[in-house]
Amino acid sequence: MTEAAAHRHVVIVGASLAGTRTAQSLRTLGHTGPITLIGAEAELPYDRPPLSKSLLKGEWSQASVDEIRLAGPAEFAELAVELRLGAAAVGLDTAARSVRLGDGTTVPYDVLVIATGAAARPSPWLPEGVHQLRTLDDARSIAARLALGEPVVVVGGGFIGTEIAAAARGYGCAVTIVDPVPEPMARLVGPEIAGGLVDLHRRNGTETRFGAGVVGIEGTPGELTVELDNGERLPASTVVVGIGSVPSTGWLAGSGLNLDNGVATDGFLRALGADDVYAVGDVAHWPHPGRGHGVRAEHWTNASDQARYVAEAITKGLQDAYEPTDYVWSDQYDWKVNAFGRRDPEGTSLVIGDLAENGKVAVIHATATGAACGAVTVNWVRALNQARRLLPAATPAQDIANAIQKLL
Ligand SMILES: Cc1cc2nc3c(=O)[nH]c(=O)nc-3n(C[C@H](O)[C@H](O)[C@H](O)COP(=O)(O)OP(=O)(O)OC[C@H]3O[C@@H](n4cnc5c(N)ncnc54)[C@H](O)[C@@H]3O)c2cc1C
Structure with missing residues (x-):
């Protein structure tokens, strides 16, 4: 310098x-x-x-x-x-x-x-009592509402929405997650393990309304109603909107x-x-x-x-262009989800392990030519580390899958 x-x-x-x-x-x-x-x-x-x-x-x-x-x-x-x-x-x-x-x-x-x-993307529905989560103050207000143990509707099945739902269940609240996308969890973890994630939430007592959009929220704090486009009306003491x-x-x-x-x-x-x-x-x-x-x-x-x-x-001074690691994680109940790289819609994905049988799973994503381009793991740090080490070298996805298979 x-x-x-x-x-x-x-x-x-x-x-x-x-x-x-x-x-x-x-x-x-x-x-x-x-x-x-x-x-x-x-x-x-x-x-x-x-x-x-x-x-x-x-x-x-x-x-x-x-x-x-x-x-x-x-x-x-x-x-x-x-x-x-x-x-x-x-x-x-x-x-x-x-x-x-x-x-x-x-x-x-x-x-x-x-x-x-x-x-937070502003909520199109504005009655008092509709919360969003981005800041410490937001979290403080939401935690106070959840501690009441009363029914909660979470609008948006992304990482933040699903984590809020899990926290609300921890307080004993009846919880429903609403998302207009039929398989919102697939967006987060890929279709291979999305079903398992939905099951995890359901096993923990969360209701889901996927494929249903919200048309309105009315009422006053503590007595809100979320109206869905299928005509259903969900009563809630607290509504949290997490839509990006x-x-x-x-x-x-x-x-x-x-x-x-x-x-x-x-x-x-x-x-x-x-x-x-x-x-x-x-x-x-x-x-x-x-x-x-x-x-x-x-x-x-x-x-x-x-x-x-x-x-x-x-x-x-400037050196090489920025190279991202493309890494993200999420905690959902006892699942530790880690993802990096990307999923190629033209490519394939290899699944190693099984949550029900092994308590852990890894998915290696490949491009159309078979080169590894991304990975998702649940509760499996060793597989994550293995994939992370091999992925930048564009190793064939099958080779990474074989290496991870040996860790089972
Ligand atoms: C609830 C929640 C959970 C998350 N969980 C995860 C996770 O598990 N894994 C993960 O990888 N990522 C997670 N993220 C995302 C991660 O927190 C963000 O990627 C990260 O905070 C981005 O940091 P940032 O500094 O770029 O922006 P921000 O954290 O958004 O900070 C921007 C700051 O700029 C300030 N600001 C805005 N406008 C102005 C202005 N005009 N003048 C002055 N200041 C201004 C804001 O007040 C804010 O303090 C989560 C985010 C949230 C909200």
Whole structure:
């Protein structure tokens, strides 16, 4: 790194996983210039995955919240990172190289890292008592509702929806998951083990209404009714809507950046439309080298990896284009689901093990030519590690399956 580069002022907007990891990595990599981390939430940065897992299930205490902090005031002080929390960015002037905050002040930058992530896709149904889960405050309110033990309807059968359903069952609530897709679990884990995941939820007492859309939600908190397009009406004390997320780019309108389902970047995560601006994490829409199209990944590992990658680009200069690991996990009751790579709709999938018989399963996805391109495992860390080691070398899927078979 040149001396001038090391002294540049890096401003990071978005103080969550991607933003915090960028600041930490910059210092680890020797950046000596000022770093400012700007976050809309007044909270110190925290990790989101526990919001639908441990934190939603357990007792709330200061200790349980402290456990999910990504860094505390002492670390930020030691890293000499200026924190501006509770300060939403409302505008960007790339010509003047400055970020405008809600309080009217501006923050000049030499290098800008956009890490504003995503927000829950707004619920089209708005009665009071309909919850969504993205922030610590959301989790706190939902946990308080679940603790009542009253009926819950979860709209959306994605990872977050199904994790909320599992947490609600833990409180003894009657739970129904609604999703217009006939097999929403297949989207998460592939069709080979989706049936097992649905069974898992049903065995634990969750009702499902798959293939049924919501046409309306009415009532008052504690006495809501979810109306389905098949005419069914589901009474609920609490409704949680988890229908995906939308990138937080409103503050960038008119900035000249290319906004296309997030902040569009090149393969080096440089925002298109301005110099010295990067985007990382859930907000970044980047050209995926293996897929031939742009991707906005909404996974923890991607946010963390991209933060490290951009910190390296800032401190060492551009090297190779960003290579994703495409890894995601989910906890569903006693299932630990891990997935990485992708499933090729033109290809095939090999299944090793059986949840009922062996208590674990692995699925190796192959392209049409038989090269491995992805894997999903349930409760099987050794198979996961084996697949992870072999997959980047485009090993034939059958070879990986044979190697994993020996671990059974
Ligand atoms: C409930 C839940 C469970 C999850 N579980 C998993 C899991 O099991 N596995 C997994 O791989 N991933 C999981 N994820 C996804 C993972 O948490 C995200 O990929 C990760 O948080 C992305 O980090 P980020 O920093 O890019 O964005 P975010 O975490 O969305 O953070 C963006 C931050 O920017 C702030 N911000 C937004 N706009 C502005 C603005 N204008 N000015 C200033 N600040 C702004 C926001 O307030 C927020 O704090 C989960 C997500 C949620 C919500």
